[in-house]
Amino acid sequence: MKKSYMLKHGLFLLIFMLAINVYGQVGSITGKVVDENNLPLPGASVTIDQIKKSTSTDANGGYRLTGISYGDVSVTVKFIGYDNFTKTLKLSADQSTLDFKLVPSSKSLSEIVVVGYGTSTKRDVKGSIVSVGAKAFEDVTVPTFNAGLQGRASGLQVSQSSGVPGSATRVRIRGTSSISGSGDPLYVIDGVPVFNEDPSDGDFGRNPTKAGKIDPLSYLNPNDIESIDVLKDAAAAAIYGSRGANGVIQITTKKGKAGKTVVSLSSTYGVSEITRKLPLLNAPEWLQIYNEARVNDGGLPLGPNESISPTGFSFIPGQNLGVNTDWIDKATRKGDVTETNLSVRGGNDKTRFFISGIYRKENSVLEGGAFERGGARVNIDNNATDRLDVGLQLGIYRSKNDQVPTSFNGGIGAAQSFSLPIYPVYNPDGSFFGTQYQNTGFNIVAQRASTYQSKDFRTNGNVYLAYKISKDLTFRTENGLDLLNQTETRFESNINRYFTGKDFTQPKPYPDLAPIGLSTASQRDYQVININTNNYFTFKKNFGSKHVTDATLGFNYQRSNQAQIAFSASGGGVGFINPYYQQGSNNLGFAPGANEPGNTIPPTTSAYAQADILTGILSYFLRANYKYDDKYLFGISARYDGSPKFGANNKFGLFPAASAAWIISDEDFLKDNKAISFLKLRASFGITGNDGTQVFQYLQTYSSGGSYAGGFGQKPNNLSNPDLKWEKNQGVDLGLDFGFLKNRISGTIGVYSKTTSDILVNIPVQLSATGFAGRIFVNADGVRVRNQGIELELTTRNLTGDFKWTTNFNIAHNGNKVTDVGIYTSGDAFDTGEGDTRILRGYPLGINFLPIYAGVDPANGDELIFDKTTGAKIKLTAASQDANRVAVGKPNPDVFGGLENIFSYKGFDLSVLLSYQYGNKIYDDGAKYQIGGRLGSWNQRREILNRWQKPGDITDVPRVSFIEGGRADASNTSRFLYDASFLRLRTTTLAYNLPSDIIKSLKISSAKIFVSGQNLFVLTKYAGWDPEVVRYNFNPTQANSAYAAPYLPTPQARTYSLGINVGF
Known part of the structure; x- marks a missing residue:
C-alpha cells in the first residue's frame, strides 16, 4: 500500500515537473x-x-x-x-x-493618414486628402520639401519665385480665394502649426542688394519626413477652422522602430547651371539699334567723341570701341551642392527613437550667392506604462544665406536690363567703371563689394503625453514650440555709394564737389516665438460587431510673439571731411537739396527701430465619426475660433463640416467582382476661414504729416472697424476612390466647388465722409471668389515580375472666377495696385487688363492695337491704350499635374518625374522694356533685330524710336502676353542597390549608389527665362493677383548629382 502510494505520488510529481519544464x-x-x-x-x-x-x-x-x-x-x-x-x-x-x-493594398488603404488631432486610414477617410510618402525625397537633392512636392499631388500647385537657393515657393491648394489675405496653406509639423511668413524685411538691407523672398520652411530636412498629408477640402481642413481656408499641409517626421538599430549615412555632390540664357544684344548690335532710333527721330548717328547718358551719367561710346561685356555671364556661374545626412533609427518594446543630422551647402548659379544649413532632429516615443505614452519630437536647425541682388535691384536683374554691353567692367587704371557716379547699380561686379547675409536659428519641437483613462477613452496633451531667430546684416561698400553736391562754403554760385564715397552697415534682429498647446480627449467604442464610433473633443491655444530691432550706420570714412553735401540718388532718406549751410550731413549717421507684435488664437474643436458594417461612414466636425486680429464684434467664429462615404465594393452585389477591388463614394461640405491678415487692421492708426500750430501734425491713416472678421470659405466636395484588377489600377477622382465671401479689402475713404482722406479695412460686401475643379489621381502597376513598372499620374483643373465685386469698386473693374492686373467680375483673380496688340503698320512702323468697339486697327497712344483695355490672358492653367514612372529590375531602380501645365498666359513685365520700351537705357532682346526698318516691312516689332508715340514706349499691350504652358523633366533618378553577397562581405546592411538630375529640360513656347518662375511678391495682393507677371526674374537651376547611401 505504501509502495503504491509512493508510486502514484511520484508519477504525479514527475508529470508536474515535466509540465513546468514544458511551460x-x-x-x-x-x-x-x-x-x-x-x-x-x-x-x-x-x-x-x-x-x-x-x-x-x-x-x-x-x-x-x-x-x-x-x-x-x-x-x-x-x-x-x-x-x-x-x-x-x-x-x-x-x-x-x-x-x-504581403499583398499590396488598394492605394495603401491600410496606410495611416494624419487628419488633424488624430489619425485615420485611407480606407476610412471621407474627405479629400492626398498623401506623399518619404520616397518622394529619396536619392534627390531638392533644396526644400516644397520643391519636392512639385507634380506629385493633384490640386497642389507649387511654383518657384526664382532659382536662388532658399528662395520661396508659391504654394496653392485648389486655387486662390483671397485678394489681400494670405493664399498660403497652413503648415503643421508633428501637430504644431508653424510660422510660414518670410520674416526678412523687404527694404532693410535690400537696396540695392534686394533678393527674392526667402522660404521660411527651407530649414526643414526633407530626409526627416515620413509623410506629407495635404488636406484639400473643407471637411478635412475645417478642424483647423479660421486657418483652413487655403488647405492644410501636415508633415509627419520619422519615428523610431522596434528592432535592430539601423544607421544610415548618405552623401551627395552635385553641379548646377541656369536652365536657359536670355538672348540679348551685344555691343555692336546695341549701338546699331541706338543709332537707328536717332536717325528715325530725325537726328544723326553718334559721333566718335559724342557723349550720351543712357543710365544717368555721361559716357563716350566712341572712346570704348571694342568693349562687349556679357553681363549675364558676369552674373552667373556653375553652381554646386554638397549634402550629407546621418540617421540612427531603432528601439525596443518600450522606447523607440529616430536621430538625424544634416549638412548642406549650395553655391548658387548666381555669382556670390550661397545657402548653407545644418540641423539635427531627435524623435523619441516611450510606452512608460500600460496606460501612459510620452514622446518628444525636436528639430534644431541653423542656416546662412548669402544673397545677391535680383529683379530690378542689381545682379541678374541689372544684367538683363540697364547693364549695357557697351560698358566695361573696369577702367584702364583697374578701378571699377562707373562707381565714381551716383548710379552704380549697373556694374554688378563692383556691386559684389556690398554684401547681404541672413542667418536663421530655428527650433521646432513638440512634447506629448497620452494617458489611457479607460479601454475606450484617451487623453492627449501636446505642447509645442516654434522658435525663429533671424539676423540680417548688410554692408554697402563706399565703392558703390557716392554723394555729390555743391560746396556751400564757397560764394555763390556754389562750385561742384567731387563725389565722396559713403559706406553703410545695417543689422536687423528678428524673433518669432510660437507656443502651441493641444489638449483633447479621444473616445473609441464598438457597439456590437457592426457599429464603430470615435469622437475627439479638445481645445487649442497658440500664442505668437514677434519682435524686431534694427540699427544702421553710415559714414564716409577717411576723406569724408566736408559736411556740406547734397544727397545723391543712392541715399539714406535725407531730403534732396536740404543741405544748405547749417543743415549738414554728419560724417556718420545712424538709425534705430524696434517693434513688438503679440497675437494668438484660442479654439475649441470637436470631431465625431460613425461607421456601420464597415462600409457606411459618417462624420462631423466643428471648430470655434477666437482671434485678436479682428474687431470687437467678431472675435469668435464657428466653422462646421460634415462628410459621408459609402464603400460600394463591400456590398454583396460587388463583393465577389473580380474586376473591382475597391470602390468608395464620398461627399463632404464645410466652412473654413482665412485669418491670413496682419494684426491691428481693425484699429484706427495715425501718421505724421503736415504741420499744425507751427509744429508737426498727426493725421488719421486707417479708420477703425469693430466689425472686421475673417474671410469665409464654403466648400462642397464629391469623390470616388477606386481599385481595379486586384488593385493593379487604383486612384481617386473628385469634383469640388468652394466660394469665398467676406473678402478682406483695404478701400479708400472719401473726404466728404470723414473729413480726411484715408483708408479702411473691411469685409467687402458682395465680393465673392469661386474655385471649381476636377482632379484625378491614378496609379497603375504595369509589370510585377522581376522587371517592375509602376506609373503615378495626376491631373487637375481649377476654374477661378470673381463672381461679384460688390459695391466697393468703380464699375466692373478695379486696379489691384499691381501693374495691369485687375479684379474683374466674371474673370479669374489677377486677369490682365490690356489692349489687344494688332501688329505693326507696314507703312510707317507704328504699333497698332484693336479698337475694342469696332475691331479696327488703330495707332497705339496713351489715350487709345487706356480706352481699349479688355480682359485677356488667363493667369491660371487649364490643367496641371505630374507623371511619374518607376522602374525596378533586380538591383536597379529608375524613376522619372514630369510636371506640366497647359493653357495659361504670363505677362512678361520686363519684355516690354527689353523689346523697345527702354531703348536708350536698357539692353534689348534679340527679338528687336526683327524690327520694322522701311515701308513695306511685315513684322510684329515696331520701328525703334525715342519719341513718345513713335515706338512701343513701354506700353502694356497683349503683345507681351506669352503662352506659359510647359512640360518639364522635373526629376530623374537612377539607383543601384549592391548585391547581398557584397553587402555581407562589407559587413554592412545595405548600400546604394545613385545619380539624379533636376530640371533637366523644359518644353515651352515661352521665349523668356522660365515659364514657371513667378513674380517677386511684395505682399499678399501681389502674390494672389500679379504672380503671373514676372519682372526680370531669376531662372531655375539645372542640377546633376551623384550620391551614395550606406546602411549599418
Whole structure:
C-alpha cells in the first residue's frame, strides 16, 4: 500500500515537473517577409501583440524574435502600402520558422493618414486628402520639401519665385480665394502649426542688394519626413477652422522602430547651371539699334567723341570701341551642392527613437550667392506604462544665406536690363567703371563689394503625453514650440555709394564737389516665438460587431510673439571731411537739396527701430465619426475660433463640416467582382476661414504729416472697424476612390466647388465722409471668389515580375472666377495696385487688363492695337491704350499635374518625374522694356533685330524710336502676353542597390549608389527665362493677383548629382 502510494505520488510529481519544464521553455521565431514577387521587404514591422514584442526586417527581409514562450503565438506583419498579415504558429523546438508574403493594398488603404488631432486610414477617410510618402525625397537633392512636392499631388500647385537657393515657393491648394489675405496653406509639423511668413524685411538691407523672398520652411530636412498629408477640402481642413481656408499641409517626421538599430549615412555632390540664357544684344548690335532710333527721330548717328547718358551719367561710346561685356555671364556661374545626412533609427518594446543630422551647402548659379544649413532632429516615443505614452519630437536647425541682388535691384536683374554691353567692367587704371557716379547699380561686379547675409536659428519641437483613462477613452496633451531667430546684416561698400553736391562754403554760385564715397552697415534682429498647446480627449467604442464610433473633443491655444530691432550706420570714412553735401540718388532718406549751410550731413549717421507684435488664437474643436458594417461612414466636425486680429464684434467664429462615404465594393452585389477591388463614394461640405491678415487692421492708426500750430501734425491713416472678421470659405466636395484588377489600377477622382465671401479689402475713404482722406479695412460686401475643379489621381502597376513598372499620374483643373465685386469698386473693374492686373467680375483673380496688340503698320512702323468697339486697327497712344483695355490672358492653367514612372529590375531602380501645365498666359513685365520700351537705357532682346526698318516691312516689332508715340514706349499691350504652358523633366533618378553577397562581405546592411538630375529640360513656347518662375511678391495682393507677371526674374537651376547611401 505504501509502495503504491509512493508510486502514484511520484508519477504525479514527475508529470508536474515535466509540465513546468514544458511551460517554462522559450524559443525564437525567425522568418522572411517578401512581396508578391518574392522580393524582400526591409523595414517591415513584425509584432507579437499578446506580449507587445516587435522587431523590423533587415535589408534581406529577414527577422528574428527571441524570448518567446512555447505554444500558440500570433504574429502580425505591417508594411506601408501592403495589407497587414497575421499568422499563428505553435512554437516548439521543431517549429520556429514563419514566413510572410504581403499583398499590396488598394492605394495603401491600410496606410495611416494624419487628419488633424488624430489619425485615420485611407480606407476610412471621407474627405479629400492626398498623401506623399518619404520616397518622394529619396536619392534627390531638392533644396526644400516644397520643391519636392512639385507634380506629385493633384490640386497642389507649387511654383518657384526664382532659382536662388532658399528662395520661396508659391504654394496653392485648389486655387486662390483671397485678394489681400494670405493664399498660403497652413503648415503643421508633428501637430504644431508653424510660422510660414518670410520674416526678412523687404527694404532693410535690400537696396540695392534686394533678393527674392526667402522660404521660411527651407530649414526643414526633407530626409526627416515620413509623410506629407495635404488636406484639400473643407471637411478635412475645417478642424483647423479660421486657418483652413487655403488647405492644410501636415508633415509627419520619422519615428523610431522596434528592432535592430539601423544607421544610415548618405552623401551627395552635385553641379548646377541656369536652365536657359536670355538672348540679348551685344555691343555692336546695341549701338546699331541706338543709332537707328536717332536717325528715325530725325537726328544723326553718334559721333566718335559724342557723349550720351543712357543710365544717368555721361559716357563716350566712341572712346570704348571694342568693349562687349556679357553681363549675364558676369552674373552667373556653375553652381554646386554638397549634402550629407546621418540617421540612427531603432528601439525596443518600450522606447523607440529616430536621430538625424544634416549638412548642406549650395553655391548658387548666381555669382556670390550661397545657402548653407545644418540641423539635427531627435524623435523619441516611450510606452512608460500600460496606460501612459510620452514622446518628444525636436528639430534644431541653423542656416546662412548669402544673397545677391535680383529683379530690378542689381545682379541678374541689372544684367538683363540697364547693364549695357557697351560698358566695361573696369577702367584702364583697374578701378571699377562707373562707381565714381551716383548710379552704380549697373556694374554688378563692383556691386559684389556690398554684401547681404541672413542667418536663421530655428527650433521646432513638440512634447506629448497620452494617458489611457479607460479601454475606450484617451487623453492627449501636446505642447509645442516654434522658435525663429533671424539676423540680417548688410554692408554697402563706399565703392558703390557716392554723394555729390555743391560746396556751400564757397560764394555763390556754389562750385561742384567731387563725389565722396559713403559706406553703410545695417543689422536687423528678428524673433518669432510660437507656443502651441493641444489638449483633447479621444473616445473609441464598438457597439456590437457592426457599429464603430470615435469622437475627439479638445481645445487649442497658440500664442505668437514677434519682435524686431534694427540699427544702421553710415559714414564716409577717411576723406569724408566736408559736411556740406547734397544727397545723391543712392541715399539714406535725407531730403534732396536740404543741405544748405547749417543743415549738414554728419560724417556718420545712424538709425534705430524696434517693434513688438503679440497675437494668438484660442479654439475649441470637436470631431465625431460613425461607421456601420464597415462600409457606411459618417462624420462631423466643428471648430470655434477666437482671434485678436479682428474687431470687437467678431472675435469668435464657428466653422462646421460634415462628410459621408459609402464603400460600394463591400456590398454583396460587388463583393465577389473580380474586376473591382475597391470602390468608395464620398461627399463632404464645410466652412473654413482665412485669418491670413496682419494684426491691428481693425484699429484706427495715425501718421505724421503736415504741420499744425507751427509744429508737426498727426493725421488719421486707417479708420477703425469693430466689425472686421475673417474671410469665409464654403466648400462642397464629391469623390470616388477606386481599385481595379486586384488593385493593379487604383486612384481617386473628385469634383469640388468652394466660394469665398467676406473678402478682406483695404478701400479708400472719401473726404466728404470723414473729413480726411484715408483708408479702411473691411469685409467687402458682395465680393465673392469661386474655385471649381476636377482632379484625378491614378496609379497603375504595369509589370510585377522581376522587371517592375509602376506609373503615378495626376491631373487637375481649377476654374477661378470673381463672381461679384460688390459695391466697393468703380464699375466692373478695379486696379489691384499691381501693374495691369485687375479684379474683374466674371474673370479669374489677377486677369490682365490690356489692349489687344494688332501688329505693326507696314507703312510707317507704328504699333497698332484693336479698337475694342469696332475691331479696327488703330495707332497705339496713351489715350487709345487706356480706352481699349479688355480682359485677356488667363493667369491660371487649364490643367496641371505630374507623371511619374518607376522602374525596378533586380538591383536597379529608375524613376522619372514630369510636371506640366497647359493653357495659361504670363505677362512678361520686363519684355516690354527689353523689346523697345527702354531703348536708350536698357539692353534689348534679340527679338528687336526683327524690327520694322522701311515701308513695306511685315513684322510684329515696331520701328525703334525715342519719341513718345513713335515706338512701343513701354506700353502694356497683349503683345507681351506669352503662352506659359510647359512640360518639364522635373526629376530623374537612377539607383543601384549592391548585391547581398557584397553587402555581407562589407559587413554592412545595405548600400546604394545613385545619380539624379533636376530640371533637366523644359518644353515651352515661352521665349523668356522660365515659364514657371513667378513674380517677386511684395505682399499678399501681389502674390494672389500679379504672380503671373514676372519682372526680370531669376531662372531655375539645372542640377546633376551623384550620391551614395550606406546602411549599418
